[in-house]
Amino acid sequence: MPHAIVTGANRGIGLQLCLALKDRGYRVTALCRQRGDLPAAVGIEIQENYDVTDGAAIEAFARSVEPGTVDLLINNAGILRSTSLDNLDLASARQQFEINALGPLRVTQSLLPALKDGGKIALVTSRMGSIADNDSGGSYGYRMSKAALNAAGMSLARDLHERGIAVAILHPGYVRTDMTGQSGLIDTDESVDGMLERIDELNLSNSGSFWHTNGELLPW
């Protein structure tokens, strides 16, 4: 049974990723700060107190996973906070950078021994991290943090190629979750079905691609 690990797994897109992967026959480990909406009954393994900025928690979990046993790591946890020119809250921008950019990098680095050679990594980014696609400005902290995540994704794709590990950089679409105040264009199931299709298609020749969940290649 393939093993998948998902961060930010207790609600929104992360929760749906866990449920969909379980349905597809994966052993699923759900990493979260508190279990929240994660149901006990469906056989998902739940690791609470996992904050992607907490180095001790990250290392302790990584030590608990048997080396070479993980097929898929999905870095999904993230936050969106308003940072405009009129309200340039640098503390908030730094927090978004810690959670959205450095968090996934740190989580991934800690789990490299756990990942199988030939495994896959997905980074849930945002098209708001695209510089070419930015036609509305603003959102400094979020846009900068996701652009940094995209840069990390490409370096991971290059660095892990030798181990046969492929990396997808995925925009989930505009999704009805708490993050968007439920005002997105699609539901989590449509977003996740698309992202899992992209992960199915992921291989070493397209590793490092920045994809919309609908399969469109996004500009950097």
Ligand SMILES: NC(=O)c1ccc[n+]([C@@H]2O[C@H](COP(=O)([O-])OP(=O)(O)OC[C@H]3O[C@@H](n4cnc5c(N)ncnc54)[C@H](OP(=O)(O)O)[C@@H]3O)[C@@H](O)[C@H]2O)c1
């Ligand atoms: N929704 C969209 O339209 C959209 C669009 C583009 C990209 N995205 C990206 O998709 C991902 C999931 O977003 P969502 O819409 O599902 O948002 P959400 O409903 O707000 O869920 C965010 C998840 O991230 C977790 N999280 C936040 N900070 C964390 C931390 N420091 N450590 C561990 N977990 C943390 C949250 O846990 P708690 O419950 O503990 O806070 C929650 O599980 C994010 O990376 C987001 O940037 C979403």
